[in-house]
Amino acid sequence: MLSTAIPLIELSASIYEDDATGKRMQDLSQRVVNALQTSGFLLVSSPFLPLDLQKSAIRVTRNIFESNKASNSSSSTIIDHPTDPKQYLMVDCHSRESILNDLPPATAPEHVKVLSEYVEALETLKMQLLECIALGLKLPSKSYLVDLHQTRNSVLRLLQYHDVVTEHKDDANGTQNIAGTETRRHPNTSQESVVVTQGAKIRCKEHSDYGSLTLLLTDGVPGLQAFVNGQWIPVPYIEGALVVNIGSLLSEWTKGVLLATLHRVVHYDVNKDTTDSSNNSSGKTRTSLAFFADPDPNVSTTLKETGKGRNDQTSSMSVAEYIQYRSGGTSSEREGVQFTPQEQGRLNATTAPERNRRAEQPSEEDAAELTALWKGALEIFLHQLLYIRKVYPRDTFASTRFLETQCHVCRHPDVVSYINEAVEAIVSELISKNDCNELVVEIYNQTNMTSYEEYYISFDPDTKTEAPIADVEKDLRDLICSVGSVGRVASTNWPDSVSFRILLQCGNQDPDKSNRPLLDSNWYRAYRKKSRADEQRRIVYDVPSCRCTFQYQIYPTETDMDTDD
Numbered sequence: 001m002l003s004t005a006i007p008l009i010e011l012s013a014s015i016y017e018d019d020a021t022g023k024r025m026q027d028l029s030q031r032v033v034n035a036l037q038t039s040g041f042l043l044v045s046s047p048f049l050p051l052d053l054q055k056s057a058i059r060v061t062r063n064i065f066e067s068n069k070a071s072n073s074s075s076s077t078i079i080d081h082p083t084d085p086k087q088y089l090m091v092d093c094h095s096r097e098s099i100l101n102d103l104p105p106a107t108a109p110e111h112v113k114v115l116s117e118y119v120e121a122l123e124t125l126k127m128q129l130l131e132c133i134a135l136g137l138k139l140p141s142k143s144y145l146v147d148l149h150q151t152r153n154s155v156l157r158l159l160q161y162h163d164v165v166t167e168h169k170d171d172a173n174g175t176q177n178i179a180g181t182e183t184r185r186h187p188n189t190s191q192e193s194v195v196v197t198q199g200a201k202i203r204c205k206e207h208s209d210y211g212s213l214t215l216l217l218t219d220g221v222p223g224l225q226a227f228v229n230g231q232w233i234p235v236p237y238i239e240g241a242l243v244v245n246i247g248s249l250l251s252e253w254t255k256g257v258l259l260a261t262l263h264r265v266v267h268y269d270v271n272k273d274t275t276d277s278s279n280n281s282s283g284k285t286r287t288s289l290a291f292f293a294d295p296d297p298n299v300s301t302t303l304k305e306t307g308k309g310r311n312d313q314t315s316s317m318s319v320a321e322y323i324q325y326r327s328g329g330t331s332s333e334r335e336g337v338q339f340t341p342q343e344q345g346r347l348n349a350t351t352a353p354e355r356n357r358r359a360e361q362p363s364e365e366d367a368a369e370l371t372a373l374w375k376g377a378l379e380i381f382l383h384q385l386l387y388i389r390k391v392y393p394r395d396t397f398a399s400t401r402f403l404e405t406q407c408h409v410c411r412h413p414d415v416v417s418y419i420n421e422a423v424e425a426i427v428s429e430l431i432s433k434n435d436c437n438e439l440v441v442e443i444y445n446q447t448n449m450t451s452y453e454e455y456y457i458s459f460d461p462d463t464k465t466e467a468p469i470a471d472v473e474k475d476l477r478d479l480i481c482s483v484g485s486v487g488r489v490a491s492t493n494w495p496d497s498v499s500f501r502i503l504l505q506c507g508n509q510d511p512d513k514s515n516r517p518l519l520d521s522n523w524y525r526a527y528r529k530k531s532r533a534d535e536q537r538r539i540v541y542d543v544p545s546c547r548c549t550f551q552y553q554i555y556p557t558e559t560d561m562d563t564d565d
């Protein structure tokens with residue numbers, strides 16, 4: 001039965017005809033907005049998107065993944081997701097050429113045509129929905145949102161979820177997730193199934209999308225769930241209808257009136273879950289097409305008409321910067337996995353009571369958990385910084401997830417162990433933060449030892465906080481995501497002699513008297529006085545629960561390097 005929280009709305013052609021008073025359109029718009037306010041989800045059918053075209057789009061998508069599997073040379077544009085058992089392909093929808101460019105070169109011309117027609121229909125549907133939302137929300141004009149979507153800044157993600165074997169197996173090909181929590185086989189394109197952590201049965205981890213609207217078509221294999229009123233509810237499948245959900249940007253523009261709802265895809269196991277009659281998909285692959293509609297890249301994330309977005313950290317960003325911030329990379333890597341603070345709060349409220357309880361009575365266990373959390377977060381932070389600042393080529397990094405965030409880790413074993421040793425050595429000093437300790441990452445020239453840039457995590461010496469672990473996690477996640485925003489602070493056209501080092505910089509005390517365990521180590525650096533006239537630190541992110549700040553400083557070079565990207 002169709003859930004009332006997620007209604008089906010038919011955008012029939014007759015709404016646009018015989019509607020001189022605009023009443024029918026107004027009613028329809030109200031229903032659209034009501035659904036998006038209640039659950040953030042709705043199902044929609046439209047004459048612009050006939051069933052035949054939907055079926056063809058699914059058939060073509062399956063064919064693209066299957067041909068790729070069958071061919072010996074797998075297409076580099078098809079990505080094995082690092083943790084979810086799925087492959088995906090991102091298609092830039094700006095034009096027919098961009099669509100063609102992003103599809104594997106072997107894609108048949110008639111298949112390109114189907115996907116181009118499908119995208120065309122979705123562009124129309126997107127505009128209709130944006131009009132409905134503007135009308136339903138009584139925005140200054142019916143075209144208010146349409147006007148902010150003039151450049152077809154949409155991405156189509158073709159998705160193929162693998163067959164899933166739910167029992168846990170040791171696998172020689174298993175890769176250890178950097179967070180150390182999961183063992184998964186990196187899906188090799190020739191393999192039919194993957195192993196997921198016991199009991200998880202997750203095909204796509206919970207996340208919210210982050211543009212304006214997502215229009216989703218699936219092949220009907222169930223599994224999509226939305227987190228509504230503290231519960232995971234199935235999103236129904238209706239043949240001929242698409243699933244619509246709201247991204248966090250539109251949610252913030254509407255001051256949270258429209259919900260950017262958390263959602264996920266689970267794998268139903270027919271042997272275990274007999275309560276769900278739709279549970280008939282054990283072992284099945286699943287195909288879907290997610291169309292992410294974003295506003296124009298240069299538009300500000302803060303609109304004067306709708307007021308300030310709720311998230312201060314992102315309020316001065318452009319749409320392009322926001323997408324990069326939330327994806328922790330470029331928009332072509334968009335994973336849509338980071339939660340906004342509001343979403344995380346909702347999730348914590350129902351999923352982490354145990355943790356919050358423990359935080360009220362700090363224990364040794366908590367201290368160990370906090371230290372482990374910091375170690376993991378700092379390692380990821382450091383790798384992500386090297387990735388974003390392009391200290392090493394991007395193709396030497398692997399994609400992974402930490403604290404529900406997509407990030408990148410350098411694969412070079414020397415870099416991995418250097419970072420690991422540094423973090424092991426300095427993390428407890430940092431957490432004790434009794435003398436304005438700073439973690440410094442210096443990007444410098446190995447030949448003449450000049451500094452190009454320094455990045456700092458600076459702790460306030462006088463305050464110790466005992467924030468609940470869930471808050472620290474949330475803030476560390478935001479810290480990691482904030483690294484994305486230093487992608488453009490200066491050029492990354494580095495000479496070959498570029499390198500980096502990690503240092504613990506200690507405060508104003510005379511280092512000889514400070515009796516620090518790290519005093520004679522490679523990691524220690526006495527406080528460097530702010531003697532350079534050009535010293536001007538910029539703040540990237542304050543980590544409220546830990547009273548520390550992420551800052552950076554760029555040192556001018558003799559020759560001004562061109563900005564790349």
Ligand SMILES: O=C(O)CCC(=O)C(=O)O
Pocket residue numbers: 157159204209216218224263265288289290336
């Ligand atoms: O495949 C699905 O049903 C959902 C995919 C999704 O939510 C996403 O890719 O953002």
Ligand SMILES: [Fe+2]
Pocket residue numbers: 207208209214263290336
């Ligand atoms: Fe999604």
